[in-house]
Amino acid sequence: MIGKLNHVAIVVPDLPAATALYRDTLGAKVSEPVDLAPHGVTVVFVELPNTKIELLHPFGERSPVAPFLAKNPSGGIHHVCYEVDDIMAARDRMKAQGARVLGDGEPKIGAHDKPVLFLHPKDFCGTLVELEQA
Ligand SMILES: C[C@@H](C(=O)O)C(=O)SCCNC(=O)CCNC(=O)[C@H](O)C(C)(C)COP(=O)(O)OP(=O)(O)OC[C@H]1O[C@@H](n2cnc3c(N)ncnc32)[C@H](O)[C@@H]1OP(=O)(O)O
Numbered sequence: 001m002i003g004k005l006n007h008v009a010i011v012v013p014d015l016p017a018a019t020a021l022y023r024d025t026l027g028a029k030v031s032e033p034v035d036l037a038p039h040g041v042t043v044v045f046v047e048l049p050n051t052k053i054e055l056l057h058p059f060g061e062r063s064p065v066a067p068f069l070a071k072n073p074s075g076g077i078h079h080v081c082y083e084v085d086d087i088m089a090a091r092d093r094m095k096a097q098g099a100r101v102l103g104d105g106e107p108k109i110g111a112h113d114k115p116v117l118f119l120h121p122k123d124f125c126g127t128l129v130e131l132e133q134a
């Protein structure tokens with residue numbers, strides 16, 4: 001059911017420093033930072049030939065990535081995002097399989113203006129999974 005790896009997300013303590021590291025040290029193409037208030041994150045995308053890296057930093061008072069950063073002050077890999085053809089069919093399949101869909105279970109519009117859902121890390125080998133409508 002899952003398709004391409006859309007991105008791997010890394011939570012970072014210093015977004016300008018992380019952006020410079022990927023741009024200047026690793027030589028990657030990076031986007032401008034974008035504040036995504038509904039998701040509680042500021043995001044920079046690193047464009048790779050076959051996928052993307054999403055650099056995340058908490059935005060606002062109740063960011064879902066703030067507890068993760070408190071536990072991992074140097075930053076760390078936060079989630080992987082897989083593309084799916086039909087987000088509602090994917091949601092229903094996950095529920096039927098007993099996997100926990102996070103939040104209210106309704107897709108939100110993600111960083112690429114497409115609907116996304118998150119699945120509980122304890123149900124997927126300790127890894128937070130994002131599903132994005134292809
Ligand atoms: C813009 C958009 C996009 O790309 O389009 C994005 O990506 S936005 C990306 C940001 N948005 C999201 O992450 C939305 C979905 N996330 C959430 O609902 C939350 O962050 C949870 C994943 C439920 C975690 O919540 P919280 O930090 O309050 O932790 P919790 O105390 O409930 O955690 C329960 C257990 O899961 C572990 N845990 C928490 N976050 C984890 C992570 N990212 N990866 C692996 N394990 C994780 C905790 O250590 C704990 O394990 P132990 O009990 O063993 O210690």
Ligand SMILES: [Co+2]
Pocket residue numbers: 007009054079081130
């Ligand atoms: Co993401």
